[in-house]
C-alpha cells in the first residue's frame with residue numbers, strides 16, 4: 001500500500017494547543033501536565049497551591065516543554081472568571097482538583113459535606129461555565145473533568161464524594177449538550193484507584209489496599225501515568241466525535257462485580 005501523505009498519527013498531536021490543567025500541583029494533574037506537554041501542548045499549570053503548580057511547571061520546562069504556573073482556587077468564582085479572561089483562547093481545559101472525606105453519613109457534618117460539594121461540584125460548575133463560554137465564542141475547545149467510578153458504585157464512607165462525582169457526570173453531559181452546537185466538546189474521565197496523595201490513607205492500610213487491587217480485573221492499582229492516554233485522547237483531534245462521554249480508566253473495576261469467581 002502507498003504511504004499516506006499525512007499520517008493518522010497526527011490526530012493525537014497537541015502541537016500549538018494551549019492547555020490548562022487545574023489541579024496540576026500534584027497527583028494525577030501533575031502527571032497530565034507532563035503528558036500533554038510531551039504531545040506538544042503549551043501547558044498552564046494551575047493549583048490552589050501556587051508553589052506546587054510552580055514545581056510542576058518548572059519540571060515540564062526542564063523536560064523541554066513550554067509551561068507556566070498560576071495559583072487558582074476553583075471554589076472562588078472571581079478567581080475562575082479572572083483566569084478564564086486572563087488566559088483567553090484555550091484549546092483544552094482539564095480539571096482534576098477534588099477532595100474526599102471518607103465518613104459514614106451519620107458521622108459526616110454539614111460543614112464537611114459542604115466542603116467536598118463546594119470543591120468537587122461547584123468547582124466543576126464554575127470551570128465549565130467560565131471556560132466553556134470562552135470556548136463557545138471561538139467555536140472550538142475540549143473540556144475534560146475528572147469524575148470517578150464512585151459516580152456509579154459506592155461503599156460505606158463515599159456518600160458525599162460519590163454524590164458529587166455523579167453530579168459532575170450529569171453536569172458534563174448537560175454541558176456537552178449545550179456546548180456541542182458551538183463546537184465545544186465536554187467529557188469526563190472516571191479513574192478506578194490511582195496511587196496519589198488522595199488515596200494515601202488507603203495505601204497505608206494493607207488490607208484496604210489489597211482489596212482495592214483485587215477488585216479490578218487487572219488485580220492492581222493504576223499509576224497516574226496510566227491516565228495520560230485517555231486525557232490526550234480527549235484533548236486531541238483523535239476524539240473529534242466524542243462528547244458527553246464517561247470514559248472509565250478503572251482496570252475493569254466496573255465491568256465485573258467481583259463477588260465470586262466460580263470454579264469453571
Ligand SMILES: NC(=O)c1ccc[n+]([C@@H]2O[C@H](COP(=O)([O-])OP(=O)(O)OC[C@H]3O[C@@H](n4cnc5c(N)ncnc54)[C@H](O)[C@@H]3O)[C@@H](O)[C@H]2O)c1
Nearest residue numbers: 023025026027028048073074097098146148193194196198
Ligand atoms: N486517586 C484516585 O484513586 C482517584 C480515583 C478516582 C477518581 N479520582 C479523581 O481524579 C482527580 C485527581 O485526583 P488526584 O488523586 O490527583 O487528587 P490529589 O488530591 O492527589 O490532587 C488534587 C490537586 O488539586 C489541588 N486542589 C485542591 N483544591 C483545589 C482548589 N480549590 N483549586 C485548585 N486546585 C485545588 C490540590 O492542591 C492537588 O494538587 C480527582 O477529581 C479525583 O476525584 C482519583
